[in-house]
Amino acid sequence: LTTLVRQAVVEFVNTLRVGETLERGAILALLRRYRSFGLVTGEGSLLEPAGDVIPEPGRTLRTTLTDVTTE
Numbered sequence: 001l002t003t004l005v006r007q008a009v010v011e012f013v014n015t016l017r018v019g020e021t022l023e024r025g026a027i028l029a030l031l032r033r034y035r036s037f038g039l040v041t042g043e044g045s046l047l048e049p050a051g052d053v054i055p056e057p058g059r060t061l062r063t064t065l066t067d068v069t070t071e
Contacts, residue, residue, distance in 0.1 A: 001037050006068045008033070014065045022053040022061050047071075 033043045
């Protein structure tokens with residue numbers, strides 16, 4: 001389950017367009033897809049980002065599996 005969730009987050013972030021904001025709520029919605037597998041979700045289940053992440057003008061947010069952790 002951990003691997004599936006991490007891969008889903010990476011895929012989601014890496015599909016953001018240039019200048020598109022990474023919304024915390026969108027990540028929480030993505031995590032809710034895995035409730036039926038036993039993933040505990042809710043506001044407290046996501047430590048980072050603490051809020052929306054807005055890229056600098058003309059930049060694109062990207063991540064890797066190494067950057068996405070679970071606890």
